[in-house]
Amino acid sequence: MLKVAITGNIGTGKSTVCRIFESLGIQVYYADPEARKFYQRDAVRDAVKQLFGSHVFDENGQLITSRLAGLVFGDDTKLRQLNAIIHPLVLEDFLAWADGHVSEKYILYESALLFESGFYRHFDQCILVTAPEELAMKRVMERDGLTADEYMTRRARQMPQEEKIPMADHIIENNEGRLLIPQVISLHDQFVLRTS
Numbered sequence: 001m002l003k004v005a006i007t008g009n010i011g012t013g014k015s016t017v018c019r020i021f022e023s024l025g026i027q028v029y030y031a032d033p034e035a036r037k038f039y040q041r042d043a044v045r046d047a048v049k050q051l052f053g054s055h056v057f058d059e060n061g062q063l064i065t066s067r068l069a070g071l072v073f074g075d076d077t078k079l080r081q082l083n084a085i086i087h088p089l090v091l092e093d094f095l096a097w098a099d100g101h102v103s104e105k106y107i108l109y110e111s112a113l114l115f116e117s118g119f120y121r122h123f124d125q126c127i128l129v130t131a132p133e134e135l136a137m138k139r140v141m142e143r144d145g146l147t148a149d150e151y152m153t154r155r156a157r158q159m160p161q162e163e164k165i166p167m168a169d170h171i172i173e174n175n176e177g178r179l180l181i182p183q184v185i186s187l188h189d190q191f192v193l194r195t196s
Contacts, residue, residue, distance in 0.1 A: 002106035002191055003098060003122065007114035008129030009158045010151070011136030011143075013174040017129050018110050020184040027101050029094050031111035038089045039063040047085050051078065073157055087117050095122075105195040115164050127187065128168035130161055131175055 006021075008014045018028045038044050040061075048056060048068070056068045072079040094109055101107050111119060120126050131139075137151050146154070165171065172183045 001098075001102055001104055002124045002195055003109065004106050004125045004127065004191060005109045005111065005114050005120055005123040006127040006129065007111055007120075007164070007168075008131070008174075009136065009161050009164075010112065010154055011138075011140040012129045012131040012161075013139070013180070014110055014112070014129050017127075017172055017174070017180060017184060018108060020181055021108055021188065024185070024188050026106065026108055026188070027104055028108040028110055029097050031090050031094070031109065034093060035086050035090050036063065036065070038086055038093075044085060044089070048082070051081055073153055076157075079157060083113070083117060087119070091119060091122065106191045112158065115167050116159050120167065125169045125191070126167065127170045127172060128161075128164050129172045129174055130165070131173075133161075135175065 006014060006018060008017075018030070022028055039048065039057075045057065045061065048063075052068060052071050056064055056071070058064055068082075072082050098107055109119075109123065111117070114120050114126065137148065137155075140146055140151050140154075141148065170187055172180065172187070174180060
């Protein structure tokens with residue numbers, strides 16, 4: 001079984017690409033949503049409160065994602081500290097999840113911070129979804145209701161797309177000039193062939 005990672009900066013369309021892979025029967029582990037469950041662990045909640053304050057959780061102990069994001073997106077040190085708590089748990093969880101899918105030809109791990117976290121080293125192949133900056137910004141502003149400044153703040157926390165391109169094994173261009181489905185099917189066929 002191949003372990004394939006997929007990443008891309010904010011607004012590039014990673015989730016759309018993953019849904020196409022899922023329509024082909026491929027299992028996808030979504031790192032960001034999976035990471036949220038770890039905030040229910042007492043040890044994680046305590047560590048996060050110690051770093052950021054108890055106000056990032058509501059009265060029921062649920063993480064207020066927007067508050068935490070507002071703190072870490074403006075502070076590289078705090079972002080690294082948060083990642084040091086969460087990333088090892090996500091990797092451990094993914095590897096356990098992967099063990100449950102050993103009969104598959106390949107599986108996908110979707111993460112926005114694949115290269116930034118160093119996680120790409122754990123995968124057989126890495127896919128990067130790219131898009132022009134203006135198009136990515138437009139998508140995010142429409143989808144999330146962000147201002148251009150808010151988009152740029154979040155975007156600044158990610159490695160520039162140009163630096164990620166040489167680190168990736170495969171590029172999917174989501175620029176409205178090339179169709180996504182044929183690009184995904186081409187990669188799907190390559191991965192299946194490699195494991196046949």
